[in-house]
Amino acid sequence: MTDPHDLTHDPQQQPGGTASEGGAVPASPVAAAPATSATSATSAESAPSAEPDTQSVAVEEGAPRVRRYRPPRFLGLDMAWAPRNSSGGAVMELTEDGDVKLTSAGSMRAHEDILGWVARNRGRSGCVLAVNAPMIVENTGGRRPCDVLLEKHFAAVDSYQVNTVNASQPRMMGRALMRMGFDPHPGAEGDRLIETYNQPTQVLLFDAERPIRLKIGPVGSRKEAVDRFRELLYEKLGDANPRLVDSPALDALIDADLPSSNGSRVGELEERLEAVLCAYTAAYLYVRGPEACAMLGDLNEGYLLIPMSRQAEAE
Numbered sequence: 001m002t003d004p005h006d007l008t009h010d011p012q013q014q015p016g017g018t019a020s021e022g023g024a025v026p027a028s029p030v031a032a033a034p035a036t037s038a039t040s041a042t043s044a045e046s047a048p049s050a051e052p053d054t055q056s057v058a059v060e061e062g063a064p065r066v067r068r069y070r071p072p073r074f075l076g077l078d079m080a081w082a083p084r085n086s087s088g089g090a091v092m093e094l095t096e097d098g099d100v101k102l103t104s105a106g107s108m109r110a111h112e113d114i115l116g117w118v119a120r121n122r123g124r125s126g127c128v129l130a131v132n133a134p135m136i137v138e139n140t141g142g143r144r145p146c147d148v149l150l151e152k153h154f155a156a157v158d159s160y161q162v163n164t165v166n167a168s169q170p171r172m173m174g175r176a177l178m179r180m181g182f183d184p185h186p187g188a189e190g191d192r193l194i195e196t197y198n199q200p201t202q203v204l205l206f207d208a209e210r211p212i213r214l215k216i217g218p219v220g221s222r223k224e225a226v227d228r229f230r231e232l233l234y235e236k237l238g239d240a241n242p243r244l245v246d247s248p249a250l251d252a253l254i255d256a257d258l259p260s261s262n263g264s265r266v267g268e269l270e271e272r273l274e275a276v277l278c279a280y281t282a283a284y285l286y287v288r289g290p291e292a293c294a295m296l297g298d299l300n301e302g303y304l305l306i307p308m309s310r311q312a313e314a315e
Helices: 111-121 145-153 168-179 198-205 219-237 248-254 263-288
Strands: 053-057 066-070 073-078 087-094 100-108 127-131 192-195 293-298 302-307
Touching: 073 111, 073 263, 087 111, 087 263, 100 111, 100 248, 100 263, 111 168, 127 168, 127 263, 145 293, 145 302, 168 192, 192 263, 192 302, 198 219, 198 263, 198 302, 219 248, 219 263, 248 263, 263 293, 263 302
Parallel strands: 073 127, 127 192
Antiparallel strands: 053 066, 073 087, 087 100, 293 302
8 A cells, every 4th residue: 555645746748648657648638737656646627826816896986096905715515416415615714814614514405505605604715625526527437547546655545436327426516516607627616516535635635544424323433423523633733734714613523412413413414524524635735725725636537636645745
């Protein structure tokens, strides 16, 4: 197994390729797609500037114009693979100090509810939407190349098969989001849609040997997992770049009463906490850029984008 903590950027890798065991592959027809390799899975693209967005404010004639800060939005979606199950959503914003804060988190179920939530929260200053589910699915059977790479680099993470049959719901949602104007290229200008996977993100951002498994087992063990997950989320991301700062929405999740919660309530906490980690991944991409992320796969057959480290190397 490749040590996931040793995924490093390969300066010789050219944009447009995809990782494979067989060596070089033809360049992707998608312009300037981030690079991957069999032993190094990071993008080689620069991110759009993380300069705060601003808006002019009308003032009295002759007075100097002032600029009002308008932060971008970072959306996280822990999407259910089946429409009968609920999905979690989280919204973050960049503060004037360059930190990120959680502004809201909730649950939704129907396809239309999810698209409506995205439309309401994307903001006028653009956003990055990170989804914990397959977005680009073109294979009819077996696994996508990025899923094979995931198992290679993260053997401790559950492997799974993503195809047009078992991932029809997220695949349909991915296409709907692209029709709404979201670009799946991690380095695109404007609204971006990225597929991420929280299990390896936990390994790299929480300094964990193995990810915490949510949504499995009896309610008692799930409560223990939720408690540990939110403890690491608060501790590790509060000491990261970008830094996750306190907010009422975050406090509501961190301080939610677990002992008195039933299975349904625990399920809501699980999906919302997963969505928070997705939203943080979106903020991480915006602030640190694609070059600070591992990109497994490509834009043609699907990819996973994963934050590499809590702090930049020079820090």
